[in-house]
Amino acid sequence: MNTCKRWAAGGLSFLYAVILPIILIAGWWIGSASSTSMFFPPLAQIVEAFVPTWLEGRFLSDVFPSLGRLLLGFFLALVVGVTLGIVIGLRPLLRAYLEPVLEFFRAIPPSVLIPVLMLFLGIGTEMKVFVIAFGAVWPILLNTVEGTRAIDEVLRDVTRTYRFRPTTRLTTLVLRGASPQIMAGTRQALALAVILMVISEMFAANNGLGFTIIQFQRNFAVAEMWTGIILLGVIGVLFSLAFRFAERRVLRWYDGLRRAEKGS
Numbered sequence: 001m002n003t004c005k006r007w008a009a010g011g012l013s014f015l016y017a018v019i020l021p022i023i024l025i026a027g028w029w030i031g032s033a034s035s036t037s038m039f040f041p042p043l044a045q046i047v048e049a050f051v052p053t054w055l056e057g058r059f060l061s062d063v064f065p066s067l068g069r070l071l072l073g074f075f076l077a078l079v080v081g082v083t084l085g086i087v088i089g090l091r092p093l094l095r096a097y098l099e100p101v102l103e104f105f106r107a108i109p110p111s112v113l114i115p116v117l118m119l120f121l122g123i124g125t126e127m128k129v130f131v132i133a134f135g136a137v138w139p140i141l142l143n144t145v146e147g148t149r150a151i152d153e154v155l156r157d158v159t160r161t162y163r164f165r166p167t168t169r170l171t172t173l174v175l176r177g178a179s180p181q182i183m184a185g186t187r188q189a190l191a192l193a194v195i196l197m198v199i200s201e202m203f204a205a206n207n208g209l210g211f212t213i214i215q216f217q218r219n220f221a222v223a224e225m226w227t228g229i230i231l232l233g234v235i236g237v238l239f240s241l242a243f244r245f246a247e248r249r250v251l252r253w254y255d256g257l258r259r260a261e262k263g264s
Contacts (some may be wrong), residue, residue: 073132085144110135139188147181
């Protein structure tokens with residue numbers, strides 16, 4: 001019975017999730033059908049241009065390099081953010097010393113650094129990966145610090161009393177206890193990484209999604225430019241779904257705990 005209820009609830013959630021996109025697409029299709037504007041072509045024309053624009057060569061030359069930079073920069077931000085966040089969160093004195101410095105660097109928009117980084121790293125992949133990692137690291141780092149700091153002191157005392165090994169304490173207490181905050185910061189960082197991927201490719205680049213969209217705009221290939229924007233939206237949705245799948249696996253214990261608390 002409970003399984004049937006969960007399936008029914010999942011079906012309703014899926015239905016609610018797809019209704020609004022279908023309505024928006026239908027409205028765009030109908031509303032733009034008679035458009036004669038150069039800047040807002042009919043959606044039918046954009047859809048017609050999508051396949052020849054992206055699936056006949058540009059996927060390998062532009063989309064894959066962009067995704068590679070995005071994943072590499074995001075992975076670096078995740079590793080650095082979680083590692084430093086745990087170290088800082090476990091040491092109150094270190095956190096007090098570093099907090100002003102962290103807030104200073106967090107306030108700097110990563111896109112502002114692009115002209116400076118171009119002087120040191122050039123216009124290649126290194127610069128773009130650094131921009132993505134620099135912008136994405138802060139939500140992960142700060143949320144990890146807060147999640148680590150908020151771990152119950154009683155649980156920490158229990159691990160000390162029972163003389164848990166440092167690695168066991170790290171995996172069973174610190175990482176697990178801070179994981180809800182870490183996942184919240186990671187979700188924010190993923191959205192930032194996609195934005196910074198596009199921005200970094202708009203400056204003195206020779207390939208990538210951002211570069212290609214700008215080239216379409218400069219050549220007045222408006223329908224092709226809109227296909228690039230739609231492709232970015234699709235990529236964002238796919239990454240969000242993949243992250244949600246991973247988040248459910250990582251936070252399964254946390255969701256079970258919350259359901260148990262509500263039941264009690």
